[in-house]
Amino acid sequence: MKKIGLYYNFDTVKTKRVANKIKEAFENSGEYEIVAVDVDEKLTEEQFMEYDYMLLGAATWMDGELPYYWDEFVPAMEDLDMNGKHIAIFGLGDQKNGTENFQDAIGLLGYLLEDRGAKLYGFTNTEGYEFEESYGVRDDKFMGLSIDIENQAALTDERIEAWVKQLQEEGF
Numbered sequence: 001m002k003k004i005g006l007y008y009n010f011d012t013v014k015t016k017r018v019a020n021k022i023k024e025a026f027e028n029s030g031e032y033e034i035v036a037v038d039v040d041e042k043l044t045e046e047q048f049m050e051y052d053y054m055l056l057g058a059a060t061w062m063d064g065e066l067p068y069y070w071d072e073f074v075p076a077m078e079d080l081d082m083n084g085k086h087i088a089i090f091g092l093g094d095q096k097n098g099t100e101n102f103q104d105a106i107g108l109l110g111y112l113l114e115d116r117g118a119k120l121y122g123f124t125n126t127e128g129y130e131f132e133e134s135y136g137v138r139d140d141k142f143m144g145l146s147i148d149i150e151n152q153a154a155l156t157d158e159r160i161e162a163w164v165k166q167l168q169e170e171g172f
C-alpha cells in the first residue's frame with residue numbers, strides 16, 4: 001500500500017472539503033493510504049518531509065497570494081532539498097472574482113518546490129475555465145488540479161475523480 005501525505009489547513013472549509021474528496025477517491029482504489037497533515041503554524045520541516053508522495057492543497061487568496069498558513073511556511077521550504085519528492089497540487093480559486101490571478105497559488109507552490117528538486121504531477125487542461133491570467137498555468141496547463149467552487153461547484157466531483165485517475169496513471 002502506497003502512503004501519501006495530504007497537506008492542507010484543517011481549519012479551512014472549502015479546501016478541507018476538496019481534500020476529503022481526494023482522500024476518498026484515492027482510498028476507494030484500495031491501493032493507497034492517505035495521511036492528512038495540518039498545515040498551520042505548528043507544521044515542522046520533519047512533518048513536511050515525512051512522505052515521498054505528497055498532495056498539497058492551497059486556495060489562492062488576496063489577488064494571487066498563498067493563504068497565510070502556506071506563506072508562513074515558505075521560508076522553511078526555501079531551505080529544503082526536495083529531490084526524490086513526488087508532488088501533486090490541488091488549488092481552489094474563483095475564475096470570475098480572481099480572474100487576473102486565477103489559481104496563482106498552484107504556481108507559487110509548484111515553482112518553489114520544483115526549483116528545489118521536486119517532480120510535479122497531475123497537470124490539467126485549462127479548457128472549460130474562463131479567466132485572464134494565472135501564475136499556476138504553464139504551457140496551457142494548470143500545474144495541478146483547478147477547483148472553482150464559486151462558479152463551477154457542479155464540476156468538482158468529476159474533476160477530482162478524473163484527476164485521481166490521472167495521477168494513478170502517471171505512477172503517482
Ligand SMILES: Cc1cc2nc3c(=O)[nH]c(=O)nc-3n(C[C@H](O)[C@H](O)[C@H](O)COP(=O)(O)O)c2cc1C
Nearest residue numbers: 012014015059060061062063064093094098102103
Ligand atoms: C478575499 C479573497 C480573495 C481572493 N482572491 C483570489 C484570487 O486572487 N484568485 C483566485 O483564483 N481566487 C481568489 N479567491 C477565491 C478563493 O480562492 C476561493 O473562494 C476558495 O474556494 C477559498 O477556499 P478556502 O475557503 O478553503 O480558503 C479569493 C477569495 C477571497 C475571499
